Amino acid sequence: MKRLYYRIDKCLGCRSCEIACAVAHAGEETLFCAIKQKVLPRKKVYFFEGKNFPLSCLHCKEHPCVDACMAGALVYDKEKGLVIHNEERCVGCWICVMVCPYGAIRPDINRKIPVRCDKCKNKDEPACVKACPTTAILWQEEDFLLEVKK
Amino acid sequence: MKQFVIAGNSAAGISAVEAIRTKDKESKIIVISDEDYPSYCRCLISYYLAGEVGEDKLLYRPENFYKDYNIELILNKKVLRVDPKKNRVILEDKTQLNFDYLLIATGASPKFPDIAGIKKRGVFGFRTIKDVKDIEKILPYTKTACVLGGGLIGLKVAYALHRRNIETKIIIKSRQVLSQILDFEAARFVQKKLEENGIEIIFGQDAVEIIGDGDTKAIKLESGKIIGCSLVIVGKGIIPNIDLVKETNIKFNEGIISNEYMQTNIPNIYTAGDVCESFDITLGTYAINALWPVAIEQGKVAGLNMAGESFKYEGSLGMNSLEFFGLAVVSLGMYRIKENDTSFEELKICDEKRNIYKKLILKNNLLVGGILIGDIRNSGLYLRLIKEKVDVSAIKEKLLAENFSYPVIKDLLKKEKEKIYV
Numbered sequence: 212m213k214r215l216y217y218r219i220d221k222c223l224g225c226r227s228c229e230i231a232c233a234v235a236h237a238g239e240e241t242l243f244c245a246i247k248q249k250v251l252p253r254k255k256v257y258f259f260e261g262k263n264f265p266l267s268c269l270h271c272k273e274h275p276c277v278d279a280c281m282a283g284a285l286v287y288d289k290e291k292g293l294v295i296h297n298e299e300r301c302v303g304c305w306i307c308v309m310v311c312p313y314g315a316i317r318p319d320i321n322r323k324i325p326v327r328c329d330k331c332k333n334k335d336e337p338a339c340v341k342a343c344p345t346t347a348i349l350w351q352e353e354d355f356l357l358e359v360k361k
Numbered sequence: 362m363k364q365f366v367i368a369g370n371s372a373a374g375i376s377a378v379e380a381i382r383t384k385d386k387e388s389k390i391i392v393i394s395d396e397d398y399p400s401y402c403r404c405l406i407s408y409y410l411a412g413e414v415g416e417d418k419l420l421y422r423p424e425n426f427y428k429d430y431n432i433e434l435i436l437n438k439k440v441l442r443v444d445p446k447k448n449r450v451i452l453e454d455k456t457q458l459n460f461d462y463l464l465i466a467t468g469a470s471p472k473f474p475d476i477a478g479i480k481k482r483g484v485f486g487f488r489t490i491k492d493v494k495d496i497e498k499i500l501p502y503t504k505t506a507c508v509l510g511g512g513l514i515g516l517k518v519a520y521a522l523h524r525r526n527i528e529t530k531i532i533i534k535s536r537q538v539l540s541q542i543l544d545f546e547a548a549r550f551v552q553k554k555l556e557e558n559g560i561e562i563i564f565g566q567d568a569v570e571i572i573g574d575g576d577t578k579a580i581k582l583e584s585g586k587i588i589g590c591s592l593v594i595v596g597k598g599i600i601p602n603i604d605l606v607k608e609t610n611i612k613f614n615e616g617i618i619s620n621e622y623m624q625t626n627i628p629n630i631y632t633a634g635d636v637c638e639s640f641d642i643t644l645g646t647y648a649i650n651a652l653w654p655v656a657i658e659q660g661k662v663a664g665l666n667m668a669g670e671s672f673k674y675e676g677s678l679g680m681n682s683l684e685f686f687g688l689a690v691v692s693l694g695m696y697r698i699k700e701n702d703t704s705f706e707e708l709k710i711c712d713e714k715r716n717i718y719k720k721l722i723l724k725n726n727l728l729v730g731g732i733l734i735g736d737i738r739n740s741g742l743y744l745r746l747i748k749e750k751v752d753v754s755a756i757k758e759k760l761l762a763e764n765f766s767y768p769v770i771k772d773l774l775k776k777e778k779e780k781i782y783v
Contacts, residue, residue, distance in 0.1 A: 217783065255766075257766040257767065257768050259769055260768075264782065266766065266768075266781075269779045271779050275654075275741075278376075278657050279653070281372075281403075281405065281653040282405055283402055283420070299418075302413070304404070304682055304684065305689055305691065305737055306682045309693075309737070309741055310744060312741055313741070313742075313767045313779075314740075314766055318737055320689060323684070349783070356780055356783070
């Protein structure tokens, strides 16, 4: 089960990942389409104390958003390590935004729907990983963190 | 093999069942509901009335849920009485069911004011699918509806009726909408939004009589004013459904009292959801927080403990997220402080042009509550700071800054749940 990790020392804050994310989730997957449809990136880079921190849904093992969803629109797929958002069932009540411990679910007020990382589910690698010019975004198996510690 | 009886089939009950099954796949589980439907998304019934969500989408869990979880579901039957001495419950048709562990998750019922005519046809509470279906029947003959109460239920119903092209008036005793979750200033934003969209709100008045000959024809206000309407919906709060324990030694106040394991004073009887009083972490007292996510949390804790765990509940707090005509609102924990109480600190942004209002309340450098209107981004971070009791003195001026985000609080948190930065 692969997850997204970030090397803070490598992130320049260029926001290529944000653009790639918006493009990947636009109808025709073009920049033009993303701009025209006002697609909100599911990832955001935050700047704090001289460093850049990319952030998107962590697909937590404990997932308060899934528990709290009053519309039954969120399901956790244990095998894929993925919180799946069923947009058909979502009513835009913002409960998931209210309970996300990372502030990683973004309210798209215009479309009245929360947007969150889906790990680009149909692709072999998330678009943000491909787009990062400095390899600050890592797409790794979970035990990768153990290796880092060593 | 044990026998679990779950009285209640909504958020707390289902959450408990799912928790039990993570620990115990074998034991018998019986779920009892006084409603006629498998578990559904209760909070969506206003969307259903509005015509925004179809009946098929109300189902909270897939159709085969009860079969997959090996649950015996008893519908349409109320639990009349609990007999803690004999470890059994008695249903309204006199059926007796034995239990090793019981969860009382019977929810609550709408509170109806004691006024003349309140039993007339055309007066409804708003809690169940049945309520919606009954309201639906008289909608074709309804031009004007009055909603009593300006709380969450009242406003959601008013919004739904408005969407159905019914002329809707909200009658509120206090001087603001949502007085249980917003301060006066914040409530003005919501009020303005509703009024701009054609919902009339009458403040400082209570209904004193429902007028009509069997069917509702009008309501009379304290001022003597009479408003013609064929539909009245009451959103004046709820009463926990505790009748089943009233003649037992199970302790209750307004709701059934639970300890930190969601256990009543009887060790094998648990309680969760709208029916129970639990410790409120922002108020520091026992309270009923009749909210969907709270019921889920409590049900989960109860279920785990009924299945043999020893899992402590961190406590509940009031938390609401809502949306009216594009205006997003979040309210967390304490939302208003008493005038002249200097033990609290308030941080505030009020931008009427952008329709943004943000207020945070701190006590001894701990966040204890807040209101966010118009911009609810990162509201989960505030909830986390409240729940984890994080000392925010170092980031006080950053809490309402434009770039407030997870990295700002990251190093202050006691527990790093998921590590992503290397």
